[in-house]
Amino acid sequence: MKHIITRLKELFQKGNILIRLIYINTGIFLIITLITIFFQLFNKNITSIFRLLELPASFSRFTGHSWTLITYMFIHIDILHLLFNMLWLYWFGSMFLYFFSSKHLRGLYIIGGLFGGLLYLIAYNVFPYFQSVVGHSSMIGASASVLAIVLAVAYREPNHPVRLLLLGSIRLKYIALIVVVSDLLFITSNNSGGHIAHLGGAFAGYCFAAGLSKGIDITNWINKLIDGFLALFNKTTYRRKRKSSMKVHHYTQRTQDYEYNANKKAQSDKVDKILDKLKKTGYESLTTEEKAILFDAGKK
Numbered sequence: 001m002k003h004i005i006t007r008l009k010e011l012f013q014k015g016n017i018l019i020r021l022i023y024i025n026t027g028i029f030l031i032i033t034l035i036t037i038f039f040q041l042f043n044k045n046i047t048s049i050f051r052l053l054e055l056p057a058s059f060s061r062f063t064g065h066s067w068t069l070i071t072y073m074f075i076h077i078d079i080l081h082l083l084f085n086m087l088w089l090y091w092f093g094s095m096f097l098y099f100f101s102s103k104h105l106r107g108l109y110i111i112g113g114l115f116g117g118l119l120y121l122i123a124y125n126v127f128p129y130f131q132s133v134v135g136h137s138s139m140i141g142a143s144a145s146v147l148a149i150v151l152a153v154a155y156r157e158p159n160h161p162v163r164l165l166l167l168g169s170i171r172l173k174y175i176a177l178i179v180v181v182s183d184l185l186f187i188t189s190n191n192s193g194g195h196i197a198h199l200g201g202a203f204a205g206y207c208f209a210a211g212l213s214k215g216i217d218i219t220n221w222i223n224k225l226i227d228g229f230l231a232l233f234n235k236t237t238y239r240r241k242r243k244s245s246m247k248v249h250h251y252t253q254r255t256q257d258y259e260y261n262a263n264k265k266a267q268s269d270k271v272d273k274i275l276d277k278l279k280k281t282g283y284e285s286l287t288t289e290e291k292a293i294l295f296d297a298g299k300k
Contacts, residue, residue: 017102018093021109022086025142028074029082050075050140055117057124057137057193073113075140085142091162092150095172099156100212106226107219108152108208109145112201116144119200120193129188139193144201151176151205156213176202 032049039046055072056062062069076082096105120139124130130137153160154176161169180202183195204218211218274290 016097017106018090018097021093021106022089025074025076025082025086025089029076029079032075051138054138054140055120057121057130057134057139059121059125062121069114069117070110072117072140073110073142073145076142077140081141085146088146089142089149092146092153095153095157095160096149099153103223104208104212104217104219105149107223108148108205109142110222110226111208111219112145112148112204113142115148115204116197116200119203120197123196124193130192137193139197141194141197143194144197144204147179147198147201148205148208150179151202152209155206155209 035049036046052065053068053071053075055068056065076085093105096108100108117139124134124137154172158171158173158176160172162172162175163169180199183198183202187195187199189195208218270293274293277290
């Protein structure tokens with residue numbers, strides 16, 4: 001088990017940002033699933049934990065849980081939800097990295113989720129259609145983030161062909177168009193929040209790719225925030241390592257001091273014996289080595 005954890009840690013550290021995002025989403029899903037199973041075994045309610053992570057539609061609830069605008073985009077309720085999002089993230093994320101950088105992918109994932117979450121909040125609190133459900137509605141999932149990546153790639157390479165099962169080869173621009181139109185058509189369906197968030201994410205992807213073509217990078221600010229946070233974390237880790245290193249250094253220094261003092265005492269004892277011999281039998285009785293030791297001691 002320890003070997004598996006170590007191996008997964010190595011893969012995470014060596015993997016690119018796409019692999020890390022998939023690892024993070026999958027890891028969080030597994031942790032939440034295990035916690036849910038544990039609570040269910042004791043007939044405990046897990047709802048309160050989800051409420052700390054899911055994005056509420058109500059502004060009054062959101063003001064007390066503002067962090068959910070970030071956390072919701074890493075949470076999935078079941079394995080099919082996770083699998084579908086991660087497959088799309090992997091397919092289109094791989095294409096994205098051909099045309100854009102890893103930091104762009106990282107930043108757009110977050111911004112796509114933010115756009116989707118904000119549009120969800122605005123729509124549910126503005127349109128009367130959602131008034132009856134806004135108080136108890138909430139949203140989770142990486143769909144908005146994934147759609148941002150899909151639209152960015154489709155804008156950058158609209159005629160890039162993608163082979164789909166049963167459908168054959170289809171250009172990216174048509175995939176993007178089908179996704180956006182279907183979300184618009186089903187905006188009043190049972191999954192209204194999801195479709196609204198998709199549109200927000202798609203808009204973020206369009207803004208990113210269109211802006212970057214004009215030299216404007218909308219992911220720059222979020223990447224600076226992330227880099228600042230990671231630098232702070234790495235600085236703390238460095239201090240801990242340095243403190244640990246200093247402890248080892250002091251221990252090594254004490255060991256060296258002990259060895260030095262022991263050697264000095266042994267040398268002093270040897271000189272004392274030679275001096276005793278000198279007093280009793282004279283200088284001529286000393287060996288060449290003893291004379292050299294005595295000579296060196298006299299110089300010190």
